[in-house]
Amino acid sequence: MAAAQLTPAHLSERHRPTLDQALEAIRTRAYWSPHPEHPKAYGENGSLSAEDGLAAHRATLGSRFDLDQPGTDGWTGGEVSPYGPALGVEYPHVDVDVLLPAMRAGLGAWRDAGPETRALVCLEILARISARTHEFAHAVMHTSGQAFVMAFQAGGSHAQDRGLEAVAYAYEEQVRTPREAEWSKPQGKRGPLELRKTFTPVGRGVALLIGCNTFPTWNGYPGLFASLATGNAVLVKPHPRAVLPLALTVRIARDVLAEAGFDPNLVALAAERPGEGIAKALAVRPEIRIIDYTGSTAFGDWLEANARQAQVYTEKAGVNTIVVDSTDEYRGMLANLAFSLSLYSGQMCTTPQNLLIPRDGITTDAGPKSYDEVVTDLAAAVEGLLGDDARANGLLGALVNPDVKARLEAAAGLGEVALPSREVVNPDFPDAVVRTPLLVKLDGSKPDAEAAYMSECFGPVSFAVAVDSTAGALELLRRTIREKGAMAVGAYTTSQEVERAVEEVCLEESAQLSLNLTGGVYVNQTAAFSDFHGSGGNPAANAALCDSAFVANRFRVVEVRRPA
Template structure:
């Protein structure tokens, strides 16, 4: 371990131990405050200034093999960022990254964890700056960009470091082995066990959660001794460029080669992710995005271990409820958050066509639909509050799907654009809700990414549960929820969730939403249905990123 890594280790040992405890105990824990105020009085203005300092210039990143400058990010809030980034000559960059690895490998799991937790601490200190970068690339409202792009992403990074450390230290680093030989002297050997990396990891970022969805793979691969090349979505480079720069600085300061982490920004339409994925140096791939490219990666990069998060049809079964208002408010919030542009936004809401029992009263299907529409309207009635909760549409596909959804079933709630006084060009959209029938399978077995939800009339709760089981098993989902006052119904839905392999939230009526998961406690996705082949984070997410090599000799 280098002297600086040693210092980092002393500084962060307690955080590492606590994180390793947290991933086992899964109670509430986080070292990174989610309230902006916690970052001090100067942080907000300093962060904004730092963000503005990047605009309309070359991003400061000195990495080998830069053959031109690229970048054309335009904020969903209507601003051109004007930042340019290095475009890589892979034949120069990747060999440089490989050369950086042996020293990082030889430093061992503890030193790597210490350096990475130091980098996370530095990223945390720059949360305001990163929040602006996430806000202006993803289209998330600033408050959400702050939490999801900052502390919650850092939580997921630290969680991956903790899992990586736990997995690499699952066996002792050195052992003595003494085998009795009856009357003869025992056989006596000394053995060493070393975690070795697979090679270079490739992290393919997404538009909507540039840091949150990239940090787990980035930190998991680094913590297990690999180098990582980060290929951001072309619309969401800046948050990852800042992250890569912080990591490179921290690594260099700790005495390691900064080329362990590099940014690979593509020329328009270049398809750099595909090129990188097929390189023999790339031995791990982390991807969030479309099912089409995810499946392509899973099948066409056999040299790599591939972790994917793809499309899904998040499902809610509504059977009966005690706190009717709580349920309506909770669902309205889940539909609205970031204008439904989350891989966790509920899409398919199964409701018995005969209606439900709400706080002891009967509510018809149409009553429920109307009440839910009213709840959304009420939640978003004030433009300022709506702008703080919704997001700017980050992709014309969302607008197209909203248009298309207008002619699906019976529109229960139409979507409209909320005026944003700060950014008049932003298209901030409210949720659309359409009522359809359970026989209309073609509609609800595909993903409608964006603020689009279907109230699906089922013959019965049992039919709803069975359809939930089958559709999620076959088409995938990241989230699922059930509302019921009946223990048997909840148990049946839990059983269906186990069969379909999806995480379930039961009777959410307060300030916990089905589309949010808490690091160190909630797993994000399961890897057990077609929406993702991995969970953030669990042992399977880290265990194949390294191998154990042993050396043994007689004593």
């Protein structure tokens, strides 16, 4: 593509306005996105239509995904869609002793390009990803088990939003210090001391992105783009069940880097052989200076303790709580909660797990409701939402892996089942494992129940925990956040006093709170440029998406001073 070289001028013309809008959005935190959510918005101006996206996806299946990376020493693959079919894609397996030095080779030129060019190159990568959102949607769907529309939005446009948000934060952070300064210090009668100073943001080296199974792009893009935009190379180590979306991403990034005159090896893929477990070995390599990880608490804690040569950003397990105190929109509350429990079969790090409901019941606009009534009505709301199999399939997607299914089956024995999990047939994908949410009643005062509700039960499992009072609920909320962490907290109350009290708990324990959601916004969804994902201040995650702390330590500023 010699004729289509991406010069800084081209990049600036195409993407500087978008960067400026993103910078404005993170300042105002008003709604904004340049990435349409609707599948029909694509198919023109160079973006793939639904048909072309599907065709592109199908063309990839059963093929060898060559990336022309240094150190390729074989091929590996083995992804099987949660919807049934094996993908049959083979990825390069790499010798990291060859690849890592090659990834460092382009760092100097990438540093010298400066923050703006790096940001604009990242935006070009995101634009090309956006143009292929239909293709990515299939890749995300068939690795995560998300239903198509969710894969399109969460795995496509929203992931792109989060990537762009990270670029905006990274850019802003790097240009806060001027490139040059003249310094003149008065010395009374003597002439002033004068220095000329330059300040250069320099990346730390090679960053490692350890991808997850459920949200390979959404959870991967912030770290990937934050590291790349701050002058680092990025080695992408996908979850072995969710390689394809990140392999597509790496290919696009490499193409854009090369076209813009940079070393494509600044972004590379490290796919692993079954059972190889290369993340542990990679994480402690001296070349790896930054790690982004989404996954289990055990491995996240291991990374934080052992990858001491790196900055480590982790999103781990948490236990999300909803405090149900009172509501003046009972139907809306039930509908909203039913949706949150159902979306992607509860396989989101933000899905509510523990619903804390006073055992003496709550007041509502539909009259007082006992604990049992609230639970029964919620169960009915879920059943109503998912009564139609087509709609159920569209919301639930498929269980991402056998562990989730096993956990779901075991959870039915933890207490009284208020809503059993139902098997749903997906006519398009008969091998998909589709299950509706399980709702289990637990008595919050019984010590044996605590083992259940104080652990993350990842998947379509929620607990209706009977508590003595709203005050008791708030104490349990506090303890849950403090000990187990939380990505998202919700509360329903009509009382100003309770509202203040739950806010106080979330402020003191550092958790993100949604109050009285009864419409089309859900506690488990956040919007880039406006909502923070996690707080970085409780055990569920040591970083928030996205803030300055997420980007500011991915680079350092080197100062050179000389006599003026």
